[in-house]
Each structure stands twice: as C-alpha cells, then as structure tokens.
Amino acid sequence: MRDYFLKFWEGLYTIMIGMKVTFRHLFVPSVTIQYPTVKPQLPERERNRLYVNMDDCIGCDQCSRACPVSCIEIETVKSTPGDDLGKTSNGKKKALWVTKFDIDFAKCCYCELCVPPCPTDCIYMTDVYEFSEFERDSLLYDFATLTQEEREIKKKNFKEFQVKKEAEKAAAAKKAAEAKAAAQKEKPNAKTDKPTDDKKGTD
Amino acid sequence: MEIYDIIFYLFAAITLLSAFFVVTSRNIVHAAFYLLFTFFGVTGIYVLLGADFVAIVQLIVYVGGILILLIFGVMITNKITQVDIKTGTVHTLPAAIGVGLFTGIVGAVILNTEWRIVDSPMPVATLSTLGEMLLTEYVLIFELLGILLLVALIGAASMARK
C-alpha cells in the first residue's frame, strides 16, 4: 500500500521536476540561427568546396593520385620549348600545359587528402558550402584556365613539336645509321630503329 | 412545416436507410458502421420526443460501448470481411409470405387503433423525475439490475483471468 502511494507520488514529483526544466527553458535564448539570412561564422580550417589556383598548378597529378574517390581528373600536355609558362609563386618552373583539371563535386568526399601532397599549395579547401545544383553535370567543375581553342592549339603544338622532334630524331638516327653503315659496310647489321611514335601526354 | 418536423424526418430517413444498408451490405465492417448511423438516428428521434436522458444513454451505451465493441470484434477477427453472408439455400417464398403477413398485421393494428392525442407540453428535463422514480417506485428493480450487472462483471473478470 505504501509502495502504491510512493510510486504515485514519485511519478508526480519527477514530472514536476521535468516540467520545471522545460519551463525554465522557455526563457533561455535560442541556440539556433535563422540560416539563410544569418550565416554561421566558419572556422578558417573549414573543409568545403575545393579550389585550384591554376596559376600555381604544375600539373603534377599528385592530388589526383591521393584522392580516394578519384574525383579529380587531370590531363596535361608538355610544353614546347618556345612556350613560356611562367613560374609558380614558390618559384617552381612550370613545364606542362594543364588542358584538363576537372573536379567532380558529386564524388568529392571533402577529406582533404589532396591538399597536403600538392608541391605548390595550389589546391585547397574553401569555406563555400552552398553550391547545390539541379543537375549532376553542373557539379563537374573545370578549373583549367585555357580556353577550348587554346587547348586544341596546345595539343596541336605538342603534336607538331613531337612530329618535328621525331623527324629530327629520325634524321639523326638515319645519319648515325648511315655513318655506322659507312663505318661497317662490310658487315651489314640487322639493327633497325624502333619507331618511337607513342604519344605521351595526350592519352 | 416546422424545423422540428424537418429534423424528425431527416432522422427517420437516416435510421431507415442505414438500417436497410445494415441488412443488405455485403461487407460486415460496413454493416457495423451503418449500424452506427441507425443508432444515431434513433438518438435523434429520442431527442425530438423529449426523452433527452434516454437519447444520451443510447449514445453512450450503444454508440460508445456496444458498437465500438462490435467493430473491435469484427476488425480483430481476420478475414471476416469477405464472408459470404448469403446462405446456400434460398427460401424466398416462405420469407416473403412471413414478412407480408407480419407487415399486414402490424399495419392493420396501427390503422385500426384509436390513437389518443394528448396535447401535453414537452417535458423540459426528464432527469430528475427519472432519478426520483428509480430510487422510489422502482428501487427494487434498480437494485436487482445493479446486482445482475455486478455478477456479470465479476464473471467476466474471473473468465478473463483464466
């Protein structure tokens, strides 16, 4: 009998305590903010959308290899001797034209693994977090600064350069072969030059 | 035509129609819900006849109690809704004769009785008279009914405990 009333009383009492807590909270200022109008102050280490400073990018492909989800796609073309690519801000000489630097933010997991390997610190995470899109294709960001024509030109240039070089090489080889042949006329050699027509950097 | 007449006929129509559907409905849950409207219509008629206490008791006991219990039972029982209520053999002819005879007798009695129409005012509150009568004139019956209900209650409780 005593337990019966004790239990009833305990129930009422603990309910009262709970009600006291909630009543006190009626007058506690809100901890939430009105999001689109008031935005939170993000810390400086915030990891959100990646940004690539193409002026500094040397096209080394380190970030792409570090990425666990393969969301970075880089395509480079070697520069021809006449091109001046300039230097990166930390004094590295650029040697490659970056014809493609795509980051697919639909795939990106914002892990920041791509940032530390970068030798020029040109890829980093910003605090931009509002970039939702209606179509998945719109999340594919192209950071390469070259225009489409320029890319074609660079590719063509490199191809031409390669062809020229090859021709030179072939000519040199021919010369050398001729000289060799001349030197060893009495003993004809089966050695033939392998054609070197693999197109590096364009695949 | 007074408003009370309209309401009376409305309730009468609800009662009759829903009663008809209770009988004809193939779906037993539908039938149970039609019964709700029958009870409701009857309640309305009671109110219009000045029997407010009876009306409310009708509502509490039949709608709030018995009907809910009925629906409960129907719902919990699985696969009851698709029961084919029609029996295999159809006795249309004997039924028609029986119903016809019954209707005839009732109709004849109604038509041939000399109804006394008394112009008495509608009782405002039946409750106090009812209460007094229950505790004076009909106290024995009232007590007996109470005991009966108590016995039923105890019986139900002891059955449920098993």
Add this chain to the structure above:
Amino acid sequence: MALKTEEMVLNMGPQHPSTHGVLRLELQLEGEIIKDVIPHIGYLHRCFEKHSEAMTYPQVIPYTDRMDYLASMYNEFGYALAMERLMGIEVPERVEYIRVIMGELQRIASHLVALGTYGADIGAFTPFLFCFRDRERILHLFEITCGARLLYNYIWIGGLSNDLHPDFIRLTKEFIKDFKPNLKELNDLLSFNAIFIERTADVGILPLETAINYGVTGPNLRASGMKWDLRKDDPYSVYNKFDYEIPVGSGEKGKIGDCWDRYFIRVREMEESLKIIEQAIEQIPDGDVKSAIPKRVKPPEGQIYTRVENPRGELGYFIISDGSLNPSRVKVRAPSFVTMQVFPELCKGFMVADVVAILGSIDIVLGEIDR
C-alpha cells in the same frame, strides 16, 4: 482458457522513424507481444572492406570515417593505431594526448546522440534537442580543429592532419564547464523521470552470460555488470596516465542489464570522459604532430589485429599487408554488428513499443553494421 490467436507479421522499417537508419525488422507478433524478431540488414552496405583493398593505406581513413558515422574519430583512431603497430611507428606524445582528447569528446558526442534519440524513441522529444545542442558544441570543436563536423579524416597514420586550433583548449574548458549542469538537467528531465523509468526498467534484460556468449562489448556489456573496458584492460595510447572509473550497470531501477542500465551507463561514461579530458588538457605536452607521419605508407609484410574501445564497444581492425601500397585485407570487428545479433534475444516476450526501446538502448549505427 487460452484463446486461439493468429500470429501477425509486422514489418518495421527500413523506412521507419525509430530503426535508427535503414534496418528492417520482421516482427512476429501475438497481439502486441513479440514472438520473434528477424533483423534484415545490408541496406547500407558499401563494400568498405573490399573497397579498402583498392585504396592506399592513408586513403582508407576517409572510409573508416563513414563506418560508424557518429564516432568517426574513434574509427580513425583504431585504424591509425593498427597501422602504427604494423609499421612500428612511434608517435609523439602530443599526438597521443590529442587523440585521447578527441576520442573522449567523440565518445561524449556519440553518447549524446544515443541518449537523445533514445529519449525521442520513448516519446520525449525535448531531451533529444538538448543533447544535440551540446553535441553541436563538440562538433564545433572538431570543426575548428580539422575543418569537418562529421567525417574528420583527422587522425592519420603516425600523426594528425592538423595541430590543435589555438582556441581549442579554451573552448573545451568552457564546454566542460557548461556541460556538467546540462548533464544534470538531462538527468532531471529524462533519466529519473518516472515514466521513463517505467518504460525502460526491467525491459530488454541482457543477462551477463548471454552478453558474453554473444560477444557483446562496450556499454552494453558493462550495463550487464561486467567491468570490461579496453581502455583499462588492454591499454592503448596514453589511457593509463589518467585517473577515471569504469561505470558498471547496477540494476538501480530494475534488473541488472535492462534498458535503463544501458541508458544510464552512457550518462555515467560521459562523466568519466569529461574527467579524462580535463586531465589530458592539463597534461598535454608540446610537440610536432606531423613529425612521425611517414612519407610513403608501405608496411612490411604481415598482419595485425588491434582493438580499441569505441563508444559502442570493441572496435577491432584486422589488417593483412602483402608489402605493397594497398592493404591485402582489412577486416573490421564492428561492435554494432555484434550487438545486433543479441537483439532478437532481448525482444522476445516484450511488446512492440519495447522493440523501439530496446533497439534504442543497444545504440546501433547502421553504417557500421552494414559497412
């Protein structure tokens, strides 16, 4: 007089508000009494273990984050510890302290989610938001340190991705100061509420023997009355330098190992975690957190099993290395997965509403069960 009744099969989930994710439960009911529960898992399967074999060792870390997404720090902690033991790396003292602080903060955050959602399962919605309010502070601490709120990729093999933020120590102290009264408030509002006790005490009792036989670990095992905590019993990192206790279920409101015990053990663990954090903050040495990070993670051929005390129990990593850059096999002993096995045992004979209470009390994370 036994009435003949028909069994009803009720499908709970995968889209159900209180299955904590995409878990499907097939309940076999007799009235509202549970005859049997058949959990169907795998709706969140992401092939983590197989996927890891195609990754380099550091690349696995973001994937471990996504396993138990409420205790990401601890998942990384365990993985990093396993890799360091495999490679024989000695990490700086500061790193160990930061890891412990982060791990314990994560434990509090994870328990807060567990308790809050448990309240919401039982029907009290306000404690849920109070818990999330406090968890938000912890997430903010993580955010200023590593930039992410949920999936940190903070603890790396041999070190950390960042040193502590300059404000971290101050903010943590503030948090601890504010959190203690909040914990008391939670107790007032939920833990000792008569209705809550009524709902949870003597419900879903997990006897110690069953718990051990099923391999249940963590708070669920401790609630059944066994003092087993890897932080004490198989010490790793710098846990042996702190003074703290391992709370054990006492059956205060019902029987030992009931839902209330499992609930309250978490409240008490949060208090203990606060103690650890307070001590760690006082003792933390200076140092470089990145000094021991290897340039190239290429462990020697071999295998290792390392276990840590995750907020949900024993989290074990079994890693086989064939000497290449990619692991040959990563196997995770996920505490939630093991706990889930015992769930049908707990439910039998209770009611539908208790399923929700029991499921909440064992605190599973479907991301970890399915992996």
Add this chain to the structure above:
Amino acid sequence: MIYEWLYNITGSSILSMFVVSLLPLFVFILPFALLAVLAERKVSAHMQDRLGPMRVGYHGILQTVADIIKLLQKEDLVPAATDKKLFNFAPLLVFAGSYAVFAAIPFSSIFIGSQIQLGIIYIVAVTGLVVAGILMAGWASNNKYSLLGAMRSAAQIISYEIPTLLIILTIIMITGTLSLYTLSELQTSYFWNWMILGGPATGLQKILYIPLMIIGCLVIYISTLAEVNRTPFDIPEAESELVSGYHTEYSGMKFAMFFLAEYANMFAVSAIVAIIFFGGYQSPFGYLGNAIGLHWLVPIEQFFWFTAKGLFFVFVQMWLRWTLPRFRVDQLMAFCWKYLIPISFVILLLAGLISLI
C-alpha cells in the same frame, strides 16, 4: 440565448438555428486551431531552445495560414488498397464528434450553443463518435500501423472515460446538476466559490471537499489528456512506434480535419476542466462591468475569462507534451485501472459521505 436573440431579429427559426450551430466553428474553433497550432510549435521550440517558425509574418505568426493553404492545395491522395467509402468519411466523423462537443460548452452566460440540461453527460456521449471515427480511419486505411493505432486509441478512450465519468458523477452529486450553465452559475463571484476550493459549500464541508477536489481535478485532467491522445498518452499516434497511428495514410485536407479535430478536442477537454473545477466563465475577482456600471461588458469579460482558463489548460497540455516520454500501451491501461479508477471511486465515496454532513 443567442438563438432567441437571433430568432427575434430574423424571425426564422431555421436560419437562426443554422447560424447558431455554425457560430462556434467560425468564432472559436477555427481561430483557436490556427492559434493553437502556432502556439504548440512556438512553445515546443522555446522549450527546446529553438525559435520555431519565423518566416511567414512577424515571428511566423502566419505560419499556420500558410500551412492551411498548403494543405488545401495538396492532392487528395487516396491509397489504392483502402476502403474508399470509409476512408473518406472517417475524418468527417471524427471532426463531427469533436465539433458536437462545442454545442454544450458555455463560453459566457449568453453565448451557449444549446443550454442542454444534460451538458456534461452529453459531452461524454458525443466523444463516442470520435472513437468510431478513429476506428473507421484505422480500419479503412488498410495499414497495420493504422489499425494498431486505431485499436489502441479506441481502447484508451473507452478506458479513460470511466475515471472521467466517475469524477463528473462526484460533481453531479455535490451540485445536483448536469447542466454546464448551472454549474458555472453556481461558482459565481469569486474564486473561493470554485469547485476546486470546495464550491459554494460552507463551513467544515468546504474544507473537507478541498483535498478531494484537488485530487479529482488532477484525475480528470489526466484522464481527459488520455482521451484526446496527448503525450504522455499519445500511444495511438506514437510516431516512434506506429509512424503516426490512425492518420498515417491521410494527407491534404483530410489530414487537416484530423488535426483540427485534435485541437478542437484539446480545447474541449480543457474547457470541461475549467467549467467543472475552475468556475467556467466566471471571473475570479468580480466583474469590471458590474463595478463601473456597464453591464453589457460582463458577457465579454466572461468570454475572456473562459478562453483564458481554457487556453491555460491547453498550454499545460503542450507543456506536458514537450516534457514527458510516453507510456507503453499496457502501462497506460494499468495506470487507468490501477490508479485513476480506484482513486476516483474513493473520491466519489468520500464526497458522498461529506455531502451528508
């Protein structure tokens, strides 16, 4: 009262009856529901350190209006496997049941839908319609969760009607009336005449009544709370177990009907508690209108006091809802049968004995 007045103006009984029957809907239920939904969200938000709706209007005042417009625009979705007839009719029945309650509630001494003699019993009776509607909705939805919710709800409402009725019976015994109007008039003038403080009785009797009445008030408040399915007794729509019980499958305007009915019910039961124990529309400290000689002011004051009392109890309901966890279904029944019913029987007995003094 209002009916006679309208009858004198219009001369048509049909028209005036029609107007009177619609009056509570437009004067009270709809504005109340609008306000109460907003209040519920605001109260819950502030108890949880949030702000609640803030977008529509100043501090989200028009949020409910926006919600209603949204609900009106929604497609009227009827799942394929439902029993269409019953599915469509159930919300109407539930709403009719909770609306009918308002017919007997005296908002002030002149604003009473019907001065029915059996007021209290009538209110208890028409709640039966709500039960039937809920069962109908649960069954017609053809969903196991809905059915379970409906069953629980019906069982709960029927069980909790017993303590409610027993306490009401106690009051009937003490006051000798069933009419809510008479009951309100009995507790006139000042707050020490309220039933919670012993009512119009005097001397020793009054002192003896006070503890009984306080406990009785508690019991009736708890059991009416259960009758309208509010937390901690909201197991019929327990969202963490049954998704949302009997109205899981409803959407759009039909869902709004359930919602409206729920809020109307909330006020109705609060009003019953206010009338029975807290003097109904009576002011606790006399009327300003009487004091300054403007007698037409009195009914307006009465309306104010009545709504204020009713809204206070509605607020307590919300307060409880955002504080407490919910019971389990068997505990709910045990609470009713083991605690509330015995207690209310004892109160009935003691009140009977005291009334003989």
